Amino acid sequence: MIIDILSWVCLFAGGMLGIVGGIGIHRFPDFYSRLHAAGITDTLCAMLILFGLGLQAGFTLAAFKLALIFVFLFFTSPTASHALANAALHSGLKPKLVMNGRGVGS
Amino acid sequence: MLIMAGKFIQLHGINRLAFYLLNWMHGILEMKSYSFAALLLLFWVFLSGHLGPLLLGLGLVSVALTVFLSQRMNVIDHESYPLHLSSQLPAFIVYMFKEIIKANIDVIKRVLQWQGSTISPQLVELPALQKSDLGRVVYANAITLTPGTVSIELSQDTILIHALTEEAAEELATGSMAKEVSSRVFDE
Numbered sequence: 282m283i284i285d286i287l288s289w290v291c292l293f294a295g296g297m298l299g300i301v302g303g304i305g306i307h308r309f310p311d312f313y314s315r316l317h318a319a320g321i322t323d324t325l326c327a328m329l330i331l332f333g334l335g336l337q338a339g340f341t342l343a344a345f346k347l348a349l350i351f352v353f354l355f356f357t358s359p360t361a362s363h364a365l366a367n368a369a370l371h372s373g374l375k376p377k378l379v380m381n382g383r384g385v386g387s
Numbered sequence: 388m389l390i391m392a393g394k395f396i397q398l399h400g401i402n403r404l405a406f407y408l409l410n411w412m413h414g415i416l417e418m419k420s421y422s423f424a425a426l427l428l429l430f431w432v433f434l435s436g437h438l439g440p441l442l443l444g445l446g447l448v449s450v451a452l453t454v455f456l457s458q459r460m461n462v463i464d465h466e467s468y469p470l471h472l473s474s475q476l477p478a479f480i481v482y483m484f485k486e487i488i489k490a491n492i493d494v495i496k497r498v499l500q501w502q503g504s505t506i507s508p509q510l511v512e513l514p515a516l517q518k519s520d521l522g523r524v525v526y527a528n529a530i531t532l533t534p535g536t537v538s539i540e541l542s543q544d545t546i547l548i549h550a551l552t553e554e555a556a557e558e559l560a561t562g563s564m565a566k567e568v569s570s571r572v573f574d575e
Contacts, residue, residue, distance in 0.1 A: 298491075298495070302498075308498060310508075311508070313508060313537065313549045316537050317534050317535050317537065317551040318498060318534075320533075320537070321491055323534075324533075325491040328487075342434075342436045345433055346433075346434065359527075359528045359529075360531075363527065363531050366537050366538075366549060367539055376508055376549055377508060378509060379506075379507035379508060379509070
């Protein structure tokens with residue numbers, strides 16, 4: 282019962298964060314800042330949903346497989362983000378910046 | 388190959404097959420490949436969930452083939468198979484969880500802010516003082532994994548970072564995450 286409630290809270294929060302990520306992608310001004318919004322969906326949203334599903338599965342092989350999905354996501358999603366950002370930079374897309382001394386400039 | 392293995396098992400049973408395979412592997416393997424084989428076998432059992440002789444036999448054959456090939460290709464090394472780091476991994480994952488949640492809350496706040504945007508995108512170049520390539524890659528990955536900062540370019544001793552806000556950039560510039568990565572033996 283308690284596990285059910287906890288799992289639904291996680292699933293709901295995860296779904297909400299997915300929506301927040303989507304809103305962020307629309308609201309942020311340029312490609313690079315949108316990457317950060319997509320980062321929400323990659324990390325906390327995925328974590329919460331997988332954890333919620335894992336609670337539903339209990340101590341089974343399914344839970345183990347969910348954990349594996351999580352581990353692979355943990356390794357691959359930053360790599361994909363980095364590849365995207367790097368490709369954008371090299372193809373000459375300039376980020377919109379707010380400068381104040383510290384930054385390197387575009 | 389698989390059909391042959393199936394026939395063999397029907398004729399002689401799984402024990403014989405395992406015996407021959409292990410004998411054959413023993414002749415060729417290096418030390419590190421044993422733990423690799425054990426890990427792969429564990430992986431197979433957990434993913435399939437069946438303990439019947441046929442499926443176990445097939446698993447054994449595929450693990451043997453995989454280990455054999457990856458040893459011939461010489462890809463089981465310090466970098467691709469960093470077993471020596473696994474004792475440090477749980478603590479590092481806990482640390483990353485904390486960082487990810489903190490950074491997520493900050494970015495979510497900025498996404499949902501009602502009026503105007505409070506983001507101040509920055510490009511910052513930070514030193515990457517990790518000595519090994521593996522250490523630098525783990526550091527860059529950790530930076531990208533926390534929302535609000537993305538590593539754009541990794542060169543010999545610096546990382547170019549796009550940060551969503553000035554605060555996120557400053558937080559990174561304090562170098563606490565770099566220290567955390569270095570201290571976890573990701574830097575030998």
